[in-house]
Amino acid sequence: xxxxxxxxxxxxxxxxxxxxxxxxxxxxxxxxxxxxxxxxxxxxxxxxxxxxxxxxxxxxxxxxxxxxxxxxxxxxxxxxxxxxxxxxxxxxxxxxxxxxxxxxxxxxxxxxxxxxxxxxxxxxxxxxxxxxxxxxxxxxxxxxxxxxxxxxxxxxxxxxxxxxxxxxxxxxxxxxxxxxxxxxxxxxxxxxxxxxxxxxx
Amino acid sequence: xxxxxxxxxxxxxxxxxxxxxxxxxxxxxxxxxxxxxxxxxxxxxxxxxxxxxxxxxxxxxxxxxxxxxxxxxxxxxxxxxxxxxxxxxxxxxxxxxxxxxxxxxxxxxxxxxxxxxxxxxxxxxxxxxxxxxxxxxxxxxxxxxxxxxxxxxxxxxxxxxxxxxxxxxxxxxxxxxxxxxxxxxxxxxxxxxxxxxxxxxxxxxxxxxxxxxxxxxxxxxxxxxxxxxxxxxxxxxxxxxxxxxxxxxxxxxxxxxxxxxxxxxxxxxxxxxxxxxxxxxxxxxxxxxxxxxxxxxxxxxxxxxxxxxxxxxxxxxxxxxxxxxxxxxxxxxxxxxxxxxxxxxxxxxxxxxxxxxxxxxxxxxxxxxxxxxxxxxxxxxxxxxxxxxxxxxxxxxxxxxxxxxxxxxxxxxxxxxxxxxxxxxxxxxxxxxxxxxxxxxxxxxxxxxxxxxxxxxxxxxxxxxxxxxxxxxxxxxxxxxxxxxxxxxxxxxxxxxxxxxxxxxxxxxxxxxxxxxxxxxxxxxxxxxxxxxxxxxxxxxxxxxxxxxxxxxxxxxxxxxxxxxxxxxxxxxxxxxxxxx
Numbered sequence: 013x014x015x016x017x018x019x020x021x022x023x024x025x026x027x028x029x030x031x032x033x034x035x036x037x038x039x040x041x042x043x044x045x046x047x048x049x050x051x052x053x054x055x056x057x058x059x060x061x062x063x064x065x066x067x068x069x070x071x072x073x074x075x076x077x078x079x080x081x082x083x084x085x086x087x088x089x090x091x092x093x094x095x096x097x098x099x100x101x102x103x104x105x106x107x108x109x110x111x112x113x114x115x116x117x118x119x120x121x122x123x124x125x126x127x128x129x130x131x132x133x134x135x136x137x138x139x140x141x142x143x144x145x146x147x148x149x150x151x152x153x154x155x156x157x158x159x160x161x162x163x164x165x166x167x168x169x170x171x172x173x174x175x176x177x178x179x180x181x182x183x184x185x186x187x188x189x190x191x192x193x194x195x196x197x198x199x200x201x202x203x204x205x206x207x208x209x210x211x212x213x
Numbered sequence: 214x215x216x217x218x219x220x221x222x223x224x225x226x227x228x229x230x231x232x233x234x235x236x237x238x239x240x241x242x243x244x245x246x247x248x249x250x251x252x253x254x255x256x257x258x259x260x261x262x263x264x265x266x267x268x269x270x271x272x273x274x275x276x277x278x279x280x281x282x283x284x285x286x287x288x289x290x291x292x293x294x295x296x297x298x299x300x301x302x303x304x305x306x307x308x309x310x311x312x313x314x315x316x317x318x319x320x321x322x323x324x325x326x327x328x329x330x331x332x333x334x335x336x337x338x339x340x341x342x343x344x345x346x347x348x349x350x351x352x353x354x355x356x357x358x359x360x361x362x363x364x365x366x367x368x369x370x371x372x373x374x375x376x377x378x379x380x381x382x383x384x385x386x387x388x389x390x391x392x393x394x395x396x397x398x399x400x401x402x403x404x405x406x407x408x409x410x411x412x413x414x415x416x417x418x419x420x421x422x423x424x425x426x427x428x429x430x431x432x433x434x435x436x437x438x439x440x441x442x443x444x445x446x447x448x449x450x451x452x453x454x455x456x457x458x459x460x461x462x463x464x465x466x467x468x469x470x471x472x473x474x475x476x477x478x479x480x481x482x483x484x485x486x487x488x489x490x491x492x493x494x495x496x497x498x499x500x501x502x503x504x505x506x507x508x509x510x511x512x513x514x515x516x517x518x519x520x521x522x523x524x525x526x527x528x529x530x531x532x533x534x535x536x537x538x539x540x541x542x543x544x545x546x547x548x549x550x551x552x553x554x555x556x557x558x559x560x561x562x563x564x565x566x567x568x569x570x571x572x573x574x575x576x577x578x579x580x581x582x583x584x585x586x587x588x589x590x591x592x593x594x595x596x597x598x599x600x601x602x603x604x605x606x607x608x609x610x611x612x613x614x615x616x617x618x619x620x621x622x623x624x625x626x627x628x629x630x631x632x633x634x635x636x637x638x639x640x641x642x643x644x645x646x647x648x649x650x651x652x653x654x655x656x657x658x659x660x661x662x663x664x665x666x667x668x669x670x671x672x673x674x675x676x677x678x679x680x681x682x683x684x685x686x687x688x689x690x691x692x693x694x695x696x697x698x699x700x701x702x703x704x705x706x707x708x709x710x711x712x713x714x715x716x717x718x719x720x721x722x723x724x725x726x727x728x729x730x731x732x733x734x735x736x737x738x739x740x741x742x743x744x745x746x747x748x749x750x751x752x753x754x755x756x757x758x759x760x761x762x763x764x765x766x767x768x769x770x771x772x773x774x775x776x777x778x779x780x781x782x783x784x785x786x787x788x789x790x791x792x793x794x
Contacts (some may be wrong), residue, residue: 017619024616025552054566056597056605074566076591078573101375106718108484111370113378125376136627142487142579147587148718156573172380191591209603 038064045069075189078143078156080136083178084185093179096153098127103145103154112145132175137167152196158188191197223422226263227299230255234239237300241511241725241744244298248638249310252301258315259288259297265654267291267443268317268642270325270728273331274743275305275357282333285741287728287756288317291653293374293660296728312338319642322764330355330474340415345467345793348407354472361475363387369480369768372549391546409451416453416461432460432763435775439468446789448764450778457774458780460685460768466760469793477753482508482720482744485753487579490742492755493791494536494576498527498568499733501581506627507729507740511722513528514584519709521665523586524599528704528731529695530568534561535734536646536688536695537613539786541608544617546783547626553617560609565600583720586714595703602699609627610692618689627682631769631781642767644758645736647785650687657732669698681777681784688786693736719748735759755794759787 017108036043037056043049043201044060050069053062066072083091117130146156156181186193226245233251233419237244247255265288274283282305287296301310312335313320324335324342332353343350345445352359357390363383365371375383395401401499438449447468453461466762489504490497502524509515516524538561539555560637565575572580580587590683617623633643638651648655654675658666674690676683724746730739736758743752762785770778 014619017624019620021616021620024612027554056563056564056600058559062562074573074591076569076571076573076588077569099376102718104375104378105370106483107370107374108480108487110369110374112374113380114375115378116376131379133378135380135382140487141574141577143587143719144483144487144579148716168382172382189545 028060030060035060046212047072051124065174073158073160075191077158078146079141079160080139080162080173081134081145081178082153082157082180083132084136084153085179086177086182093181095175095179096151097127097132098151098153099129099130099132100127100150102148102150106144106148108142108144109138109140111135129175132178134173135171136173136176137171146207151213155185155189216291230258233393234299239725243726244300245301246302247374249301252433253311253313253316255299256286256288256313260316264290264292265297266537267639268313268319269296269730269737270542270761271313271327272356272740272741272754272755272756273333273355275331275355277305277357278661279583280305282331284310284327284333284367285726286313287739289661291655293655295661298728303767306435308333309336310334311336312341314338317642317760318640319764321641321760323642326760329353330472332356342411343467344416345470346403346413346480347467348409352598354475355478360634361472362392367479368747369484377773381468397445412451412463412465413453416451429610439465444782445542445787446792448782448787448789448792449738450782452775452778457653459770459773459775462770462778464763464766466763466789467793469794473755473794474753477755478750478772480750480753481557482722482750483718485750486581487577489755491578491790492757492794493733493735493738493788495538496531496734496786497573497576497578498580498732499535499738501578502528503729503738504740505581505583505729506680506731507727507742508583508720508722509730510727511725511744512583512740513723516584516586516712516713517710518707519589519714520585522702522706523590524581524664524667525666526699527568527571527580527705529698529702530564530598532695533692534564535786536562536692538686539734540613540617540688542786543681543780543783544623546779547623549623553613556613556616563605565683567594567598567601570597582712582716584714585716588761589711595706596599598699599703602703604694606692606696610689612697614689618686623685624682626780627685627784628680629678630681630773630777631784632678632680633765633769637765637768638679641768643736643762643765645733645762646674646684646687646691647736649674650676650683652677657730657737663731671695672700673736681780684784719760722746722750733758735788736762736789755791757791757794759785759789760792760794763787763792772785 021164025035039061050064052058052069083095083097085095088094099114099116101114104114110184111134113133114129115131117126117128121170143156145154219276226499233248233255237246267289269287269289272285276283276287281550284301287298289296303310310333311322322344324338325341326331326336328341329343329345330353416434428750432455435448435452435454437452438444439447449465451465452459476488484499485504492500537557541557544553545551568578569575570695572578572587580717625718633651635652637649639651644719652675654673654679656673671694674687674694722744724744726740726743728739730737737755738758741754742750745751769781
């Protein structure tokens with residue numbers, strides 16, 4: 013106990029301090045506010061300061077990142093949006109905090125259910141972002157979003173997402189989750205082909 | 214332990230104690246049912262003669278259809294092996310069980326919890342007060358006939374959500390101002406809360422009698438917390454002090470209590486998975502692991518090979534995350550304000566990036582499924598893990614050690630502070646780094662291996678002084694051992710499927726009980742489940758390490774200075790989300 017430990021420890025702090033400047037000089041202006049600069053600060057080789065200047069800089073989110081869910085729709089040729097959702101209710105059943113509310117539509121003539129929800133609401137105050145709805149949806153109709161900036165001034169007015177507010181086009185889904193999208197489309201094409209083959213046989 | 218030895222011990226127990234216990238013969242259950250009045254004698258014999266010196270968990274189950282409340286004990290041998298469970302059944306109208314505090318001091322908080330939540334009286338318990346709810350709370354929430362505010366149905370999924378799920382805000386059904394019932398004659402305006410006499414009375418028995426100087430001093434009572442920057446959350450310690458020296462300490466908790474277990478019993482089995490993330494929010498992957506093991510044990514399934522490797526990888530990364538954070542917090546408590554903490558968090562963030570890429574969330578991972586994991590590792594993750602554990606972490610941990618381990622201030626403040634002897638550590642049922650820093654080399658990954666831990670070469674970290682400094686060192690050692698395991702995982706991980714059978718959202722769980730546990734970063738995290746074959750668990754109990762590790766807090770703090778209490782608490786490494794549940 014002669015104070016050597018403290019001095020050695022201070023050496024580590026000092027190294028950390030200087031490495032920030034070394035890294036800054038090495039990278040120049042590119043270290044901040046550029047995608048490669050952010051990637052560097054997230055990498056295993058980073059030395060010195062690692063903080064990100066949010067909101068000017070944002071960390072890129074990985075494909076599997078999940079926040080509040082959205083409903084996928086496909087835009088038809090006549091301009092209407094057809095939701096993939098069939099209101100089967102699996103998402104409502106699998107939701108741990110039970111924040112998904114679905115009203116199943118019935119055909120006025122036959123009284124039988126039709127595969128399109130009449131109402132669909134998610135209380136995003138209650139949603140815990142677990143992603144089980146997206147995981148167990150058999151129709152790839154509900155997916156988890158990447159947008160995490162959902163702050164509003166009035167939660168009672170703005171935080172109940174209805175069918176319109178939840179809806180997003182397939183193209184958006186394909187853009188945020190390209191790998192998942194490609195895999196699902198391939199699986200669907202395969203199933204389609206198998207069905208066609210069965211019909212032919 | 215081989216099946217034969219296990220059988221031999223079982224037969225022996227049944228033979229030796231044939232007059233006071235019988236086998237639990239309900240389908241899916243195991244262990245023994247002990248006669249209530251013979252419980253203390255049985256436990257003493259078990260501890261002293263048969264070697265079950267380590268009480269793991271005490272909890273209760275309510276069976277209103279049979280009119281009984283059951284207390285379930287799990288005991289272990291500190292030399293390793295499977296736990297033995299035994300139960301006591303008492304009538305619901307008069308649930309009195311002899312307390313085991315004097316046989317196993319570690320039963321202290323757990324019996325209080327069972328009293329609080331289930332209303333089981335433990336006869337002979339020295340301080341049987343409520344522990345998670347407040348004094349004056351009416352009823353015992355885990356009884357099956359107790360209903361919470363905003364009660365909707367006994368079990369999820371609720372029928373109001375589909376197919377006629379017209380959205381209704383829950384506050385609409387139960388508007389503010391009309392949502393409370395007061396008992397007759399109660400006026401909230403003029404009500405004065407009762408003084409916490411019982412709490413402070415508990416402190417007085419530790420008071421020092423007389424003083425060698427002959428000058429009489431008056432001890433004072435000080436409340437640390439619940440809002441105190443050093444208590445890692447909303448945790449309160451009522452401290453009795455003689456000058457600067459602690460003469461008595463009582464932890465007060467439950468400020469973050471949300472009755473996780475009641476929620477768990479309303480949930481379906483799968484619903485519980487994301488809820489376990491919220492227990493110890495630093496180690497959600499480990500929490501998932503323990504729960505998945507418990508349910509898989511009931512279902513009788515095993516995950517595929519690749520999944521086992523992924524699970525071990527996630528659990529060990531979690532251990533590193535937790536230990537670097539714990540060291541950072543400990544140094545904060547020592548007064549090294551935030552610099553070591555932030556250095557530690559740099560490493561943590563890199564690992565959280567991995568969790569985010571794999572599971573979609575940095576902290577609330579919800580990654581494990583029954584018989585598998587949610588998804589396979591995305592491209593590039595394995596390389597990233599390899600980069601981090603093989604290249605960056607070893608040198609960063611060396612840096613951290615150079616920075617802290619021999620720092621004179623750290624050593625002055627931590628050495629010889631908060632000593633817990635091995636005997637005490639075992640008696641008080643501590644687990645994890647707290648137990649191992651006291652010289653008991655007990656690690657579930659070795660003592661009673663689960664998953665595929667028996668395949669990896671690693672050492673059980675152990676230190677022998679039992680003080681704060683050794684708890685710090687044990688965590689550093691464990692990080693190094695985790696890195697060792699991870700190196701083997703990334704080397705050996707096979708290709709293959711990641712889910713046993715088809716992924717299902719409604720799993721069929723046969724009736725029975727199971728206790729699934731992992732060596733979590735904070736200690737033994739156990740899940741005691743009782744299923745009756747329905748979609749919702751009948752009983753869902755969490756054996757929370759950061760709750761039970763607090764039992765010896767008073768014993769560690771007595772005789773220390775006030776400033777050391779903060780450090781001792783920091784060295785136990787608690788997370789209030791798990792302590793209060």
